Amino acid sequence: MTGNEFRFFLSCDISVPVTFRVERLEGNLPLPNPKSPDLETNAPTENRTKELFVECALYIDGAPFGLPMRTRLESSGPSYCWNELITLTTKYRDLTAQSQLTFTVWDLSHGEGLIGGATILLFNNKKQLKTGKQKLRLWAGKEADGTFPTSTPGKVPRHERGELERLEKLVNKYERGQIQRVDWLDRLTFKTMERIKERESLKNGSSHLYLVVDFCSFEHRVVFQESGANFLFPSPIASTNDIVVVWDPEVGKINPSEHKQLKLARSLTRGVIDRDLKPSSNERKSIQRILKYPPTRTLSGDERQLLWKFRFSLMSEKRALTKFLRCVEWSDVQEAKQALELMGKWEMIDVCDALELLSPVFESEEVRAYAVSVLERADDEELQCYLLQLVQALRFERSDKSRLSHFLVQRALRNIELASFLRWYVAVELYDPAYAKRFYCTYEILEENMMKIAAGVNGEEDGFKQWQSLVRQTELTAQLCSITREVRNVRGNTQKKIEKLRQLLSGLLSELTYFDEPIRSPLAPGVLIAGIVPSESSIFKSALHPLRLSFRTANGGTCKIIFKKGDDLRQDQLVVQMVSLMDRLLKLENLDLHLTPYKVLATGQDEGMLEFIPSRSLAQILSENRSIISYLQKFHPDDHGPFGITATCLETFIKSCAGYSVITYILGIGDRHLDNLLLRNDGGLFHVDFGFILGRDPKPFPPPMKLCKEMVEAMGGAERYSSH
Known part of the structure; x- marks a missing residue:
């Protein structure tokens, strides 16, 4: 090989198994702990012979590949030498650039004791x-970690390298033929190196252990190259109508020329900024079309360039801010700086648009702080509409004590209802191990700050009493879970289970019938509940046996709550929240569709509460009354009204049917049948049980919305509206 010539093999062309030799262990082994219980009945520590073996495993892209291999036991220490050849089943052509070998040394002299482990990449940074x-x-006491990047790198840190490491590198070059061989000089050199090695080991007395491994050498260097795709082209291509799949490794990667052109077009390299530039008629239409895109739609390169080009003329359009921030190249310091300056001068956006800026798409702390400043303008009622999503947005903050977390806690301190819902939303997320620490931090901040609230001059409770009233909600749900388990264990029909429920409430758990102090209802924190009424409590005939509990309130009334154990209500909670939000927005436009956004609160991963609305399912109504009109005539008869019922009742039924038909279509709610469509006595229809949403349905080819013929007949039939 000449000086300018580099010969090499491609790894994808090498079809031999991965082979290496585990040679020896260097360094002083740590003495076992004499106080270890494993050593109490054994021979003295100094007389015990260590029995070591090395476990080797291959990891590809951070995942184990194939079975681990082990060397033989070696007990002829302290210089442990295996000199054992290991051959894996994996071939070099199957390796990736992030392939690693892990080596873990174990001691079997007193059980399986871990000595240490190390990991090494098979390809260097030059591939x-x-x-x-x-x-x-x-790494002493640690098993080799095969994930990428590894926590047990075997590479000796630069500051620990000495003369010995330099000489070992030269030996490797010598063995690869990169250093000319001179026999008489080589013998002298290796003798000198042995003396240097002994001197270095005595001088350093290093506490580290080193494992020497000899990798297989080839005639030339081996350069990493992925195996090419196996193209199976039809022959000839022109003679067939089949689609040919062509593998393109550059798909999805950034085109350098396009990236450069984008930077030039944005005037960052030329320094020319036209602040008075206005879009043409066609460009204005394109911009308006872009502004109507949903937040989930990704902007194309041309669309991003168009928004950036006319950014100054769009500053008065508040809807354009979120789209403009999506087209910013945040990795470019100059562009990010200019975007943040424009954001501060932009027309203030609406509260609902601020939610988009708290999504994982926007990582800039300045952008997320701006979103929080917009939320500060919202009143408590509007904030409660989005509270569930704001709690989820804490997952995407950079720190546990973020500005969003501080904002939510401060608003909760001013409103006990917000505090109750915030506490429950955060408490449910504590079950997620990935974000438990973050949500627990918010929980602690809320508790700590609420304790500091002093009693109000208008007789308001101090912070300690308010927090205790919220904690008692958790105690109540725990007792209800216990009751549910007791009831489920009762053999027999539903009536026997109801008797058991009332027996528990009247006897063993009689403290639940009259609370020592009123508790804020988890579903409606503004309502104080004082105890359960056993005679009015019951159990639904269902596989999960949900409890229907009647609570007496502090003002002398009652409220009924359904408690379910064994069902995740978080999805129902989300859907009902969407229904409530749509109902609020429609009423702001003077359109009341008589929706029934009943309250749902998940108090755990498999438990929660629902507001009980007096109603009956359409299946039950039709089986007993044969028609919806006959049922409504019992409650709102009117001889002069349409179909013998009052016009108000019919209008309520028609509007609620229309509202829920559109909502279930938009949300893609599936599994609709007559058992989960309920009807109130006043004619209001509503849906329950949202286990299938966003287009999922247990039945194939479901209709886009549930509108059965009985519902149409109750409106007057299809003929009534055919001419309109």
């Missing part, structure tokens, strides 16, 4: 296969 002897530093 060349590592060959020759490799000296790996073991």
